[in-house]
Amino acid sequence: MVRRRLGAVLAMFVVTVVICTVWFTPALGVREVEVLGLADLTVDEVRTAAAIEPGTPLVRLDVDAVAARVRELPRVAGVEVERVVPGTVRLTVDERQPVAVVVAPEGAHLVDVTGKDYATVVQPPDGLPELNVSPDAVAAAVSVLTQVPEALREDVLSVTADSPLDIRLMLSGDREARWGSPADTPRKAAVLDVLMTRKGTMFDVSSPELPTVS
Numbered sequence: 566m567v568r569r570r571l572g573a574v575l576a577m578f579v580v581t582v583v584i585c586t587v588w589f590t591p592a593l594g595v596r597e598v599e600v601l602g603l604a605d606l607t608v609d610e611v612r613t614a615a616a617i618e619p620g621t622p623l624v625r626l627d628v629d630a631v632a633a634r635v636r637e638l639p640r641v642a643g644v645e646v647e648r649v650v651p652g653t654v655r656l657t658v659d660e661r662q663p664v665a666v667v668v669a670p671e672g673a674h675l676v677d678v679t680g681k682d683y684a685t686v687v688q689p690p691d692g693l694p695e696l697n698v699s700p701d702a703v704a705a706a707v708s709v710l711t712q713v714p715e716a717l718r719e720d721v722l723s724v725t726a727d728s729p730l731d732i733r734l735m736l737s738g739d740r741e742a743r744w745g746s747p748a749d750t751p752r753k754a755a756v757l758d759v760l761m762t763r764k765g766t767m768f769d770v771s772s773p774e775l776p777t778v779s
Contacts, residue, residue, distance in 0.1 A: 594623065595617055595618070596620075598612050598617050599654070599656065602660070611638070616631075628647075631646050635658065639684060640660050641658055643658075643659040644659065662677060663677060664711060665696045666694075671685060673687070673688065694718075698725060698726040698727075702728055705730075705747045706724045712754070741768070743771050745772070752773050753771075756776050757776075760778055
């Protein structure tokens with residue numbers, strides 16, 4: 566009986582020591598912050614944003630708060646935060662990718678699939694269409710660009726729009742596709758593909774039931 570009691574006390578003592586070690590000491594604390602998935606950001610930029618204090622016990626690390634801090638970086642679309650025993654925090658970053666640019670005196674503003682202007686660079690990347698649209702038409706213009714087939718998207722030099730209902734795609738060869746609103750974009754793209762087999766420079770698919778060429 567005494568041995569059993571001593572065994573139980575010893576077991577509880579061991580459990581207590583383990584819990585205290587894990588929760589309150591740096592034995593299983595953060596010793597390294599590993600950063601993956603970067604393209605334009607630097608490891609130091611992400612680590613600084615994450616603001617993870619060395620030695621913080623892994624089990625007490627608020628991964629949601631770390632993720633929220635990293636997402637404040639304009640180039641970050643998302644991030645996954647993992648605890649890796651014994652002492653590593655792994656940050657896997659998903660950087661925003663540009664789908665269009667807005668050219669301004671201070672440089673080229675990169676716009677991602679959500680319509681967010683997230684960075685400014687000196688020279689726009691090759692192959693991206695330029696947006697010449699009103700502020701309220703940015704989301705609509707990006708919606709069209711991301712829905713059209715890749716072959717057509719590669720042919721788009723710029724997008725103009727005075728409103729979300731007046732989108733126009735300026736194509737190579739001095740051609741223009743009048744799109745109207747983003748509604749029915751896949752259908753409009755299919756109609757345009759057929760329409761462009763005819764001679765013309767102006768292709769109007771804003772009403773896909775009644776397309777015109779001029």
